[in-house]
Structures are given as C-alpha cells and as structure tokens.
Amino acid sequence: MALDRWIALVLLGICIVYGYTAWFTMDGSLAPFMRRNPIWPSTFPKVLSIIGVVASLVILLGLEKGEEKIGDIDHRRLGDYFIGQALFLLGLMVVYALCLRPMGFVFSTSAFLIGGSFILGERKWHVMVPVALIATGAVWYLVQEVLGIFLRPLPFFMGV
Amino acid sequence: MLEGILIGLQTALSLQNLLVVIGGCLIGTFIGMLPGLGPMSIIAIMIPVAISMGDPSAALILLAGVYYGAIFGGSTSSILLNAPGVAGTVASSFDGYPMAQQGKAGKALTIAAIASFAGGTIGAILLMIFAPMLSSVALLFHSAEYFALMVVGLSAIAAFAGPGQVTKAVMMTVLGLIMATVGEGALFNMPRFTAGIMDLQSGFGFITLAMAMFALPEAVFLVLKPKNLGDDGGEIKDLRITRAEARAIAPVIGRQSLQGFFIGVLPGAGATIASFLGYAVERNIAPKAEQEEFGKGSIKGLAAPETANNAACTGSFVPLLTLGIPGSGTTAILLGALIALNVTPGPRLMIDEPQIFWAVIMSMFIGNLVLLILNLPLIPYIAKLLAIPRNYLIPFILFFTLMGAYIGQNNATELLILVGFGVCGIALKFANFPLPPLLIGFILGGMMEDNFSRSMQLYGGVSFILERPMTLGLLVIAAGLIVLPILTARRSKL
Numbered sequence: 001m002a003l004d005r006w007i008a009l010v011l012l013g014i015c016i017v018y019g020y021t022a023w024f025t026m027d028g029s030l031a032p033f034m035r036r037n038p039i040w041p042s043t044f045p046k047v048l049s050i051i052g053v054v055a056s057l058v059i060l061l062g063l064e065k066g067e068e069k070i071g072d073i074d075h076r077r078l079g080d081y082f083i084g085q086a087l088f089l090l091g092l093m094v095v096y097a098l099c100l101r102p103m104g105f106v107f108s109t110s111a112f113l114i115g116g117s118f119i120l121g122e123r124k125w126h127v128m129v130p131v132a133l134i135a136t137g138a139v140w141y142l143v144q145e146v147l148g149i150f151l152r153p154l155p156f157f158m159g160v
Numbered sequence: 161m162l163e164g165i166l167i168g169l170q171t172a173l174s175l176q177n178l179l180v181v182i183g184g185c186l187i188g189t190f191i192g193m194l195p196g197l198g199p200m201s202i203i204a205i206m207i208p209v210a211i212s213m214g215d216p217s218a219a220l221i222l223l224a225g226v227y228y229g230a231i232f233g234g235s236t237s238s239i240l241l242n243a244p245g246v247a248g249t250v251a252s253s254f255d256g257y258p259m260a261q262q263g264k265a266g267k268a269l270t271i272a273a274i275a276s277f278a279g280g281t282i283g284a285i286l287l288m289i290f291a292p293m294l295s296s297v298a299l300l301f302h303s304a305e306y307f308a309l310m311v312v313g314l315s316a317i318a319a320f321a322g323p324g325q326v327t328k329a330v331m332m333t334v335l336g337l338i339m340a341t342v343g344e345g346a347l348f349n350m351p352r353f354t355a356g357i358m359d360l361q362s363g364f365g366f367i368t369l370a371m372a373m374f375a376l377p378e379a380v381f382l383v384l385k386p387k388n389l390g391d392d393g394g395e396i397k398d399l400r401i402t403r404a405e406a407r408a409i410a411p412v413i414g415r416q417s418l419q420g421f422f423i424g425v426l427p428g429a430g431a432t433i434a435s436f437l438g439y440a441v442e443r444n445i446a447p448k449a450e451q452e453e454f455g456k457g458s459i460k461g462l463a464a465p466e467t468a469n470n471a472a473c474t475g476s477f478v479p480l481l482t483l484g485i486p487g488s489g490t491t492a493i494l495l496g497a498l499i500a501l502n503v504t505p506g507p508r509l510m511i512d513e514p515q516i517f518w519a520v521i522m523s524m525f526i527g528n529l530v531l532l533i534l535n536l537p538l539i540p541y542i543a544k545l546l547a548i549p550r551n552y553l554i555p556f557i558l559f560f561t562l563m564g565a566y567i568g569q570n571n572a573t574e575l576l577i578l579v580g581f582g583v584c585g586i587a588l589k590f591a592n593f594p595l596p597p598l599l600i601g602f603i604l605g606g607m608m609e610d611n612f613s614r615s616m617q618l619y620g621g622v623s624f625i626l627e628r629p630m631t632l633g634l635l636v637i638a639a640g641l642i643v644l645p646i647l648t649a650r651r652s653k654l
Contacts (some may be wrong), residue, residue: 004328004591011331018338021353029350039616041348044609045341048334055331064327065650073385075590081384089383090579093558097575100566109559116555120383131552139563149212149567 003075008059015056019049088119104154109136161292164510168518171217172526180218181225181523185530188229193237199230200489200596201375205560207367207497208567216501217516221523223494224477228280228527231431231473235272235466236539240265248431248469251439255454255461262457266399266539271459272466273536274401275413279467280528282417283424283474287481288521290425291510294482298507304624306483307611308634310604313485315638316426317597319645320433326645328593333601339364340605347613359573366496368565368574369602372581373595374489375561379554380586386550399536401459409463412442420468424475426487431469431476438468474524481505481517485604489596492603499603 022045030040058064073081096112103111113132122128143149171177184206191202206226210219234249239256252272259268301309314333321329342353343363354360416438423434442464443454454461479485484506486492498505503516510517565578585595615624615631625631 002591003587004593007587007591007593008331011335014335015338018353026352037617038619038621039613041345041350041352043616044612045338045352048337048341052331052334052338055327055334058327059331064324064646073381073590078384082386083384086380086383089554089558090380090583093562093579093582094576096562097572097579100575101572112559113555116558117551120551120554122549122551128552135556139559143563143567149570 005060005062008056012053012056012060015049015052018045019053022046022049085119085121089116092116092119101152102156104156104158105140105151106136106153107155109139161288164292164514164518165288165522167515168520168522171515171519172221172522177218177221177519177523178526180213180222181527182530182534184222184225185229185232185527185534188226188231189233189236189531190229192230192233199227199234200370200493201378201561202226202230203490203493203497204367204370204375205564207370207493207500208564210497211500212567216498216503216513217519219497219501220494220503220516220520221527223497224520224523225527225530227473227490227494228276228470228524228531231469232273232276232531235276236269239268239272239462248435248472249465250432251435251465252462252469254439254465255456255458258455258457259459259462264457267401267405267459268462269539270399270401270536271405271409271462273532273539275409275416275463275466276470277528277532278413279417279420279470280474280531281525282414283421283471284521284524284528286418286421286471287474287477287524291478291482291517291521294478295507295510298483301507301630302628303611303614303618304628304631305634307608307615308631308638309483310485310608310611311638312634312641313479313487314597314601314604315641317487317600319641320426321594321597323645323649325592325594326642326649329597330642332588332593332595332597336598336601336603337605337608339369339598340602341609345606345609347610359571364577364602365565365574366500366603368578369581370493370496370599371561371565372578373585373599375557375564376578376582377585377589377595379557379561380582381589382550382557383554399539405459409459412460412463413467416442416464416467417471420471421475423468424472424487425478431472431488434472434475435465435469438464470528477520477524481509481520482507484509484607486600489599492596492600496603 022042026042026045027035027040034040092112092115096108099108099111110129110132113135114128117128117132140151140153144151144153172181187206188199188202191205192199203223203226206223210222213219213222231248235252235256238249238253239260256268256272259265315330318326318329318333340363342360344351344354344361351361419441420431420434420438423437424431439454439461442460443451446454446460450458450460473490476487476491479487480491480495484495484504486495495505503509503513562575562578565574566572588595588598616622618624619627625635
C-alpha cells in the first residue's frame with residue numbers, strides 16, 4: 001500500500017477517535033441551560049469529524065484519480081539518502097529539548113551546535129568549537145538582554 | 161485615502177520603522193537565498209522577534225520586509241545555482257540559470273531586481289486602490305457571510321492544490337481545523353479534546369506548528385538530499401543591462417504586474433502559480449523566434465516570473481488586510497502574528513487602526529526600494545553566503561527553529577511537541593500531502609467556529625444558509641471548487 005494511503009488510514013483513525021469524542025462523550029457534561037442553545041461545543045467538531053472521515057476514506061480508497069507524484073525525495077529509496085544523519089539530528093533535537101532547562105542554555109546550545117556539525121561529518125574542532133561558542137553567546141545575549149526573555153545560562157547545580 | 165497615505169508614510173518613515181524594513185529586507189534576502197528555506201520558514205523563525213517588538217506596525221513592517229527579501233533572495237539562488245530557495249522562484253531558474261551559465265549572472269540578477277521592484281511597486285499601488293474598496297464591501301458582511309467566505313477561501317486553497325491533490329488538501333485543512341478545536345476556546349469556556357493534559361489547555365502553539373510543518377521538514381530534507389551549494393565563491397561581474405534590453409522587458413513587466421497581482425489576490429493561488437502562469441503567457445505571446453529562446457537564457461523569460469511573483473506577494477495581502485482571510489501559507493503566518501499582537505485584520509482594520517493598515521502598504525514601497533538600491537550593489541557579497549558549509553548551516557537552521565518555538569511559549573515541552581509534529585510533517589511531505597492548508601485551517605479554525613456559532617445562535621440553527629442568499633451563493637461556490645477538480649481529474653483519467 002502506498003505511503004499516502006497508510007497516512008490516510010492513520011488520519012481516518014484520528015478522525016474516528018475525534019468524532020467519537022465529539023458525538024458520544026463531550027455533551028454529557030454540558031450544563032442544562034446550554035442544552036437549549038442551537039450550538040454546542042461539540043457541533044463544529046461533529047461536522048469536522050464527518051468531513052475528515054469522508055476525505056480520509058476518499059484517499060484511502062483512491063477515489064480521486066491523479067498521477068502519482070514523487071516529491072523532492074522518493075520515500076521508497078530512503079536508503080539512497082542521508083537517513084542516518086537525519087535521524088541522529090532529530091534525536092539530538094530531543095536531547096536538546098530535555099537538557100535545555102537542567103543543563104542551561106550555554107552548555108546545551110554549544111553541545112547541540114557542535115554535535116549537529118559532527119553528525120553531518122565535520123571534524124574541524126578548531127572551527128566548530130569557537131563558532132558554536134560565539135553563536136551561543138551572541139544568541140543568549142540577544143534573547144536575554146535585548147528581548148528580555150529569561151534563559152538560564154548555566155546548569156541547575158551552578159545556581160543561576 | 162490621502163489622509164491614510166500620509167498617516168502610513170508618517171509611521172513607515174519613522175527612523176525605527178525604516179531600520180526595521182531595511183533589516184527585514186536584508187535578513188529575508190540572506191536567509192531566502194539558502195536553498196530549502198522558504199518565506200514561510202523565515203517568517204516563522206522571525207515571529208518571536210516581531211512579537212517581542214510590541215508595536216504591531218513595526219512587527220508587520222518587519223515581517224513584510226522579510227517576506228519580500230526572501231522572495232528576492234530565492235531568485236538569487238535560483239539564478240546562480242539553479243536551486244530555488246522558494247517555490248515561487250522556480251520559474252526564474254528556467255532562464256536565469258542558463259544566463260548565469262553564459263556568464264551573464266550579474267545581468268540576470270539586475271533584471272530580477274528591477275522586475276521584482278516593478279512588480280512589487282505596481283502591486284502596492286493596486287493594493288492601495290483595491291484594498292479600501294474591498295474593505296467597504298466587506299463591512300456589509302455578517303458572521304454568516306464571513307463563515308461562508310472562510311469556507312470559500314479554504315476550498316480555493318484545496319482546489320489549487322493540483323490534479324490528484326484536492327482531497328489531500330481538504331484532509332490537511334480539516335486536520336488544521338481539528339487541531340484548532342483543541343484546548344479551551346473563548347466561545348464555550350470549557351476545555352475540549354485535551355485528554356486531561358494540562359499543557360493542552362491553551363491549545364497547540366501556532367509558532368510551534370508553523371516551525372514543525374515548514375522549517376523543520378525543509379531542514380531535514382536538506383540533510384537527506386544535500387543541494388549543491390556554490391563552489392565558485394559566487395564571483396559576479398557586470399550588473400548593467402542595455403537600453404534595448406530594458407525596452408524589451410518593459411511591456412512584460414507591465415503585463416505581469418497586473419496579472420500577478422490579481423492571481424495573488426485569489427486564495428490559494430499565490431506567487432508560485434503567478435510565476436509559472438506569467439512565464440507561460442509571455443512565452444505564448446512572444447514572436448516565434450523569441451519563443452525558441454525561452455529556457456535558454458531569455459531576458460523576457462526571467463523578467464516575467466520575477467515580476468509576477470512579487471506582484472502576487474503584494475496581491476496576497478488584499479484578502480489578509482481587508483477580510484482577515486489569508487490566501488497563502490505565508491499570509492496565514494502573518495495573520496497568526498497579528499492575532500498574537502492583538503490586532504484583528506479585517507474590514508475594520510482600516511477604520512480602527514489606519515496607522516497599521518497604511519504603514520504596511522507604505523512600507524511595501526520602501527521595502528521594494530530598499531531591495532533595489534541596497535541589495536543590487538550587495539549581490540556579489542550576499543552571494544558569498546552560499547559558500548557557508550552545510551555542516552554548519554543546518555545545525556544553525558535547526559537551532560533557530562527550536563529557539564523560535566521555545567521563545568514563543570517559554571516552555572521546554574514545546575520543543576518535544578515541535579519535534580513530534582516535525583516528524584509528522586516530514587511523513588506528510590514524503591506522501592505529498594500539502595502542508596500550507598493545515599496551517600491555514602489551524603489559524604482560521606477559531607474564527608470560523610466563532611462565526612459559525614454566532615450565525616447558528618442568531619438564526620436558531622443552520623437556516624442562515626438558506627435565509628442569506630450571499631451565504632448560500634458562497635457555499636455553493638465552495639462546493640464547486642472542491643467537486644469540479646475531482647470530477648475533472650476522474651473524467652480525464654477515464
């Protein structure tokens with residue numbers, strides 16, 4: 001089955017769960033005076049769930065005809081691309097999200113920029129480290145001092 | 161109108177706003193030049209900066225400057241590298257890149273700059289004429305017409321998605337609308353679809369979603385399939401064009417400014433369609449001998465899409481400023497930024513906050529002038545940016561994506577949501593699901609439900625559809641926009 005149909009199947013599931021919530025569970029907790037209103041909190045979601053189910057079924061069953069279009073990247077030949085680098089970078093983003101608060105902005109960001117370059121194949125440490133440190137310092141100054149948004153610069157065990 | 165123009169000039173020509181538009185144009189040009197980063201990603205990245213400025217006029221002027229700069233920057237990479245930074249400049253590479261290969265890169269960039277300037281400026285004049293007219297008509301609209309108009313806008317976006325893509329675009333729009341219903345809406349004052357998760361009480365963050373659907377997938381695609389960035393150091397000489405060349409492109413610029421503007425006004429059409437259509441029209445009406453040159457370095461073939469895409473960018477501001485309905489992903493992001501700044505675009509914007517309305521229009525003239533006089537001499541230096549190694553560039557793009565989401569919400573959980581949505585965005589992009597309709601649906605969702613609910617309450621049910629002829633007419637048009645392309649595609653396949 002083509003990828004767009006798999007995605008349509010997932011979207012169909014989402015629409016069914018969404019529709020079930022809208023049709024069968026949301027109205028139970030509605031205050032009595034609201035029940036006399038022509039519009040309920042579930043009205044618009046109910047309409048959306050129906051359109052969503054119909055649209056996902058049309059894609060799933062291939063009812064709309066059209067040429068199969070391959071985008072910039074053909075997902076059937078993922079092995080031909082730098083898939084490992086992309087996955088590692090996404091992983092690095094997750095690690096960055098988890099470390100940003102406890103480890104502080106300066107350490108997390110420098111490590112992210114150096115790690116990102118390393119994953120992409122860069123090995124010139126004498127360039128990577130100063131570039132990452134200067135960029136981190138500049139962004140921290142801009143965000144904290146110019147925009148006035150607090151970013152804890154140092155790890156939690158160092159006080160700030 | 162004269163009073164409005166003077167108010168706009170006064171606001172746009174303040175030192176702060178002049179610096180903002182110059183900065184916006186330069187940032188947009190620099191980043192727009194990087195292949196893979198379109199105006200939507202750049203504007204999404206710049207939104208936290210714009211919001212932190214506090215002044216809605218300055219914020220919108222900054223984002224509009226970034227928008228123009230990004231389109232202009234995209235042309236530069238199209239011409240020099242055959243690697244368009246944005247879809248709207250793909251057609252510019254058809255003749256721009258062959259010109260660069262023939263050693264006429266400087267000339268091609270000059271033509272692109274002049275055509276962009278003319279397209280943007282004529283577009284801004286048309287915007288000045290048509291926006292107030294449309295605003296006065298829109299003041300007659302009630303909530304029922306607004307609801308129907310939003311349905312038409314979303315349907316048009318789906319209809320323009322292309323053969324075989326209409327249902328996918330509808331699905332993405334519905335997904336965006338579904339996501340907009342998550343959280344505590346102002347209308348009902350009760351949490352919906354939060355599954356008891358506290359972080360979802362205020363709904364999904366618009367900036368996070370914009371970053372996840374545009375900036376992150378584009379950056380990951382750059383990792384997956386590296387585009388060949390410049391290896392000649394961007395050496396550019398001779399930026400001059402001859403008088404005969406200027407005479408040849410003048411009528412093209414005139415025609416495409418008008419055509420591009422009106423295509424840009426249509427929801428869902430935008431700069432990409434305008435540029436391709438502009439190229440096709442000029443090729444078809446050119447004399448037989450000149451038609452042969454198209455695709456091999458024709459100056460008309462370069463001027464046409466460059467003029468049309470800039471005029472279309474200006475045209476796309478018409479529905480945004482007058483109806484509060486974005487016609488493209490980029491203007492949807494701008495709408496989100498305006499809402500975050502407590503400004504509601506629509507027909508009353510011109511009456512209630514004329515300084516914002518007119519300052520944006522006036523800043524378009526200034527922005528186009530800035531792009532012409534500042535960027536033209538800077539092109540040889542700006543092109544050096546293309547020499548930044550991918551190994552450094554991509555981590556920075558990803559970092560700014562993360563920072564944009566973090567600064568917007570000041571919440572580290574938002575970064576995990578960003579990565580999660582980003583992965584979904586990548587999967588959808590792999591399967592050729594168009595992503596702009598999702599964001600437009602998400603942004604319009606709240607307003608659409610508000611207007612739908614108000615109409616239902618006023619008429620005691622869905623009878624407003626039959627009782628208001630304009631609403632009925634608009635909904636019939638919307639249905640036609642969805643059904644006709646599907647039927648046409650089926651018939652042509654049989």
